[in-house]
Amino acid sequence: MTRSTRAVRWHGAGDVRLETVELSPPGPGEVLVAVAWCGVCGSDLHEVADGPHGIPVERPHPLSGAVAPVTLGHEFAGTVAAVGPDVDGVQVGGRVAVEPNYRCGRCTACREGRYEVCDGFGFAGLMGDGGLAEYALVPAYMVRPLPTGFDLAAAAVLEPAAVALHGIRRSTFAAGRAALVVGLGPVGLLVCALLREAGAAVVVGVDPVPARRDLATRLGATAALAPDEDVAATVRALTGGDGAHVAFEVVGAQATLDAALGSLRSGGELLLLGLVDRLTLPAFDMVNAELRLTTSVGYRDCHDELIELVSDGRLDLCALVTDVVALEDAPAALLRMAAGGSTGVKTLVRCGEETP
Known part of the structure; x- marks a missing residue:
């Protein structure tokens, strides 16, 4: 029936x-x-x-x-x-x-x-x-x-949470490393929480909404910044001047991609989780710093x-x-x-x- x-x-x-x-x-x-x-x-x-x-x-x-x-x-x-x-x-x-x-x-x-x-x-x-x-x-x-x-x-x-975990698995993140998460919607917040659970040394979140930044720190982020703050400088200050090993872009916008790339150390990795039709990449700078670009879906x-x-x-x-x-x-x-x-x-x- x-x-x-x-x-x-x-x-x-x-x-x-x-x-x-x-x-x-x-x-x-x-x-x-x-x-x-x-x-x-x-x-x-x-x-x-x-x-x-x-x-x-x-x-x-x-x-x-x-x-x-x-x-x-x-x-x-x-x-x-x-x-x-x-x-x-x-x-x-x-x-x-x-x-x-x-x-x-x-x-x-x-x-x-x-x-x-x-x-x-x-x-x-x-x-x-x-x-x-x-x-x-x-x-x-x-x-x-x-x-x-x-x-x-x-x-x-x-x-x-599965979207967040799959993204971390797709990346080169390992315990003891530093990470940046740009975009603190549900997936970005869960990336922060799972990174901390996996032994991240530093996790920095970025989002324009104060309540989401507060939640990120409660879930284990070392710091949570507004987009108009100097994200790259903060990441480097927390990592002895080096920058993040992995930056997770969870928005899908040119400005957030630029912020993520600008916070990476030499040899670092940009992991794209945000969905967007097209983005412009600074290929010359990425090649010279041997930056990795990885994507993740589902x-x-x-x-x-x-x-x-x-x-x-x-x-x-x-x-x-x-x-x-x-x-x-x-x-x-x-x-x-x-x-x-x-x-x-x-x-x-x-x-x-x-x-x-």
């Missing part, structure tokens, strides 16, 4: 609606999740403000088969309501997080284990129906079982490590949650945030009640 669920659906830029949709029972390799919490991501807000960017509107996505309207939300967690045939390791009633990226399992990237850049790249909640709903139907490979009693609000923040195989860090009390994901809204209020909240931005960090939508 089908199941009715309320869901926040994207119909077009500026057109987000709370609707009732019918979900089929889970088929082979599918899991039905009763969603407890779903986070709001900047990607959602870009789609609401002036999309479509990633949402398929003319041709169905090759892996999800979806075309707009779609249910938003790719940062979600809940409990298993039902499982389809051929699903192992997932129990009805168990708490789960969702790793929402689609993968085909057949392309070269997937065969190499790099499913974050699958030829059918996409996320449930953008390229297919996601978790901003009471119930979500997802492929079983997206489901990550959680320990008994794991906080589902924290579990909804595992997705941006994540792979990060959730188990993050779940362990949270369970052990070494990573506080709930510290990022600054706003909570009810599912019925989510369309208005999304439109408001997309129009005027937000100085908060992470907004969570309560989609349903947590079960014991």
Whole structure:
């Protein structure tokens, strides 16, 4: 039998609606999740403000088969309501997080284990129906079982934490080194926290919002600066005059890239996490200083490590949650945030009640 669920659906830029949709029972390799919490991501807000960017509107996505309207939300967690045939390791009633990226399992990237850049790249909640709903139907490979009693609000923040952890793994960072993080949204803040957990000697954050700078220091940053301060001078003062080993650019803008590059030591590395169409690089200076340029998108195989860090009390994901809204209020909240931005960090939508 089908199941009715309320869901926040994207119909077009500026057109987000709370609707009732019918979900089929889970088929082979599918899991039905009763969603407890779903986070709001900047990607959602870009789609609401002036999309479509990633949402398929003319041709169905090759892996999800979806075309707009779609249910938003790719940062979600809940409990298993039902499982389809051929699903192992997932129990009805168990708490789960969702790793929402689609993968085909057949392309070269997937065969190499790099499913974050699958030829059918996409996320449930953008390229297919996601978790901003009471119930979500997802492929079983997206489901990550959680320990008994794991906080589902924290579990909804595992997705941006995975973006941060994958970026650090992609970089040359090692314990004892110095790092700069430019942009202290959720991912940038989580980069700061994970760098400190990994043994960074110095972590400097940069952001224009004072509350985000304060949170960065509470999460372990050595210092947090406004963009109009002398970032390079501060980094060098904290590193004996050398500069940062790695700079994480988490904004996607020319000015922040320039600030990141200007704070690197000779032989340092710029890691791009921010999304932007084009940037200009000072190639002559980079070559002469033998600077590395590395990029990172999405994540792979990060959730188990993050779940362990949270369970052990070494990573506080709930510290990022600054706003909570009810599912019925989510369309208005999304439109408001997309129009005027937000100085908060992470907004969570309560989609349903947590079960014991």
